[in-house]
Amino acid sequence: MTIKKVCCLGAGYVGGPTCSIMAYKCPDIQVIVVDKSKQRIDEWNSDVLPIYEPGLDEVVKQCRGKNLHFSTEIETAIKEADLIFISVNTPTKTFGYGKGKAADLKYVELAARDIVETVESGFKIVVEKSTVPVKAAESISTILHSKQKAGVEFQVLSNPEFLAEGSAITDLLHAERVLIGGEQSPKGKLAIGALSWIYQHWIPEEKILTMDTWSSELSKLAANAFLAQRISSINALTPLCEETGADVSEVAKAIGKDSRIGSKFLQASVGFGGSCFQKDILNLVYICESLGLQEVAAYWNSVIVINDYQKRRFSLRIVHRLFNTVTDKRISILGFAFKKNTGDTRESAAIHLSKHLMDENAKLAIYDPKVDKQQILDDLSHPYISEDPSRVARLVTIHQSAYEAGQGSHALVICTEWDEFVKLDFRRMYEIMEKPAFVFDGRKILDHEALISIGFEVETIGKRFNQSANRLDDF
Numbered sequence: 001m002t003i004k005k006v007c008c009l010g011a012g013y014v015g016g017p018t019c020s021i022m023a024y025k026c027p028d029i030q031v032i033v034v035d036k037s038k039q040r041i042d043e044w045n046s047d048v049l050p051i052y053e054p055g056l057d058e059v060v061k062q063c064r065g066k067n068l069h070f071s072t073e074i075e076t077a078i079k080e081a082d083l084i085f086i087s088v089n090t091p092t093k094t095f096g097y098g099k100g101k102a103a104d105l106k107y108v109e110l111a112a113r114d115i116v117e118t119v120e121s122g123f124k125i126v127v128e129k130s131t132v133p134v135k136a137a138e139s140i141s142t143i144l145h146s147k148q149k150a151g152v153e154f155q156v157l158s159n160p161e162f163l164a165e166g167s168a169i170t171d172l173l174h175a176e177r178v179l180i181g182g183e184q185s186p187k188g189k190l191a192i193g194a195l196s197w198i199y200q201h202w203i204p205e206e207k208i209l210t211m212d213t214w215s216s217e218l219s220k221l222a223a224n225a226f227l228a229q230r231i232s233s234i235n236a237l238t239p240l241c242e243e244t245g246a247d248v249s250e251v252a253k254a255i256g257k258d259s260r261i262g263s264k265f266l267q268a269s270v271g272f273g274g275s276c277f278q279k280d281i282l283n284l285v286y287i288c289e290s291l292g293l294q295e296v297a298a299y300w301n302s303v304i305v306i307n308d309y310q311k312r313r314f315s316l317r318i319v320h321r322l323f324n325t326v327t328d329k330r331i332s333i334l335g336f337a338f339k340k341n342t343g344d345t346r347e348s349a350a351i352h353l354s355k356h357l358m359d360e361n362a363k364l365a366i367y368d369p370k371v372d373k374q375q376i377l378d379d380l381s382h383p384y385i386s387e388d389p390s391r392v393a394r395l396v397t398i399h400q401s402a403y404e405a406g407q408g409s410h411a412l413v414i415c416t417e418w419d420e421f422v423k424l425d426f427r428r429m430y431e432i433m434e435k436p437a438f439v440f441d442g443r444k445i446l447d448h449e450a451l452i453s454i455g456f457e458v459e460t461i462g463k464r465f466n467q468s469a470n471r472l473d474d475f
């Protein structure tokens with residue numbers, strides 16, 4: 001079968017860039033991205049797109065209005081499409097059974113209900129693209145088949161997304177693999193073939209892996225769990241390095257040379273963030289617990305335990321080095337996004353670090369080149385972070401540059417590895433800071449020897465500069 005029209009429910013971080021590239025590479029296909037939020041769609045149709053991704057603006061400009069459309073006309077788009085992506089949000093549940101762990105599939109379920117109620121005829125391929133727990137495709141399929149009208153036929157596929165924020169366009173254009181899971185029946189294989197044909201417009205056939213639905217769904221969770229596990233593994237070595245005098249960068253270099261281990265994702269840090277790692281691991285843990293696999297659940301949960309420990313450890317180190325009190329001291333938080341080249345703050349280590357420092361009554365001067373002021377204030381006012389939101393107004397200021405944030409502060413804390421922080425004029429910064437001036441480099445990006453020669457007191461992850469620094473045995 002040939003696909004002429006594709007529709008995507010959800011114009012978010014996943015749906016937007018994925019469909020833009022699809023339209024760019026498949027001029028013979030009409031791609032319509034729909035969303036319930038009119039504001040989101042208006043933004044996609046404006047000059048300022050709702051998400052920042054290097055290269056995305058150019059792709060959208062080239063295709064928008066030709067074979068790429070953003071609309072709130074959900075029903076029409078569903079009716080006309082041969083293939084429908086579900087790319088809606090799947091937040092972690094904040095209430096009830098599985099609270100804090102299970103994915104809330106409310107939006108996925110509602111999207112499936114929208115589809116089944118709207119489609120009146122024909123063979124429709126429904127592709128699950130949101131990050132969802134194993135067996136979600138089965139739930140979608142059950143909803144679709146339970147209310148299916150005569151003359152309508154659905155096939156549900158799983159096609160997990162592996163794009164990373166900040167490099168979404170490159171990841172989509174040069175995917176290492178595309179995964180398509182589906183029913184192993186003739187109709188299922190037909191649907192798999194149709195989706196595979198779309199990707200073959202720009203991805204070599206041997207990189208398109210087809211398999212059963214559950215393997216495909218589990219592979220997505222497993223890939224993110226493995227990546228996060230590597231970060232927690234290297235981060236778990238950092239306290240050892242700080243205690244013994246070893247340098248975690250040297251250790252990472254040494255172990256990364258073993259091709260069985262590999263060199264990527266061994267960058268020790270203040271802790272991983274982002275919308276996927278923690279959520280996917282929690283999903284995995286929840287599934288294991290539901291199946292009575294306690295040991296397996298504990299194994300994967302330890303990846304998160306180490307990540308939380310790493311964030312807490314760094315903020316305690318800051319308090320400890322600032323003479324055990326940060327009350328009323330101005331501390332500059334440089335970087336609030338969960339990594340560079342994105343304005344996204346979901347699960348960012350900076351949020352947790354800020355919380356710990358606010359709990360100690362520090363005054364935070366925050367600067368990030370891409371995160372909106374309101375986003376930072378909202379993140380810090382969230383009930384999980386601040387029981388009393390007035391505390392944010394009292395303790396937090398947001399700034400337009402690193403120097404403005406650094407002015408009069410006792411310490412700079414690097415939370416995100418933005419390139420512009422490496423290029424800062426640290427002599428100028430030293431002049432405008434309180435003395436002794438501290439730098440806490442949570443991303444290991446600065447030239448520490450140069451900072452020490454200027455006069456800074458320097459602390460970083462997984463390396464000891466100060467021989468006399470006491471052990472952190474108070475947590």
Ligand code: UDX
Nearest residue numbers: 222226251252253254255256257258259260261262263
């Ligand atoms: C290991 C290291 O590979 C080597 O670099 C180090 O110097 C000594 O320890 P060795 O113990 O000889 O070498 O064998 P290795 O091939 O690493 O296998 C260790 C165990 O892991 C074996 O029981 C092997 O069957 C098992 N294994 C290995 C798996 O179960 N799955 C794998 O994917 C790989």
Ligand code: UDX
Nearest residue numbers: 161162163164165265266267269272273274276338339
């Ligand atoms: C991740 C996966 O990489 C992607 O394949 C999946 O589809 C979605 O989740 P993303 O969350 O966008 O992508 O960012 P990623 O680059 O993986 O970084 C996640 C977090 O880990 C960031 O906070 C980053 O700073 C941190 N990180 C990454 C480290 O601390 N050390 C590293 O070596 C790598």
Ligand code: ADP
Nearest residue numbers: 009010011012013014035036037088089107111
């Ligand atoms: P992700 O990171 O998974 O892409 P986002 O939260 O960025 O998630 O985007 C998901 C989008 O899906 C939101 O803009 C939301 O409004 C939209 N959405 C949720 N449910 C539906 C639905 N039934 N139909 C269309 N859009 C939906």
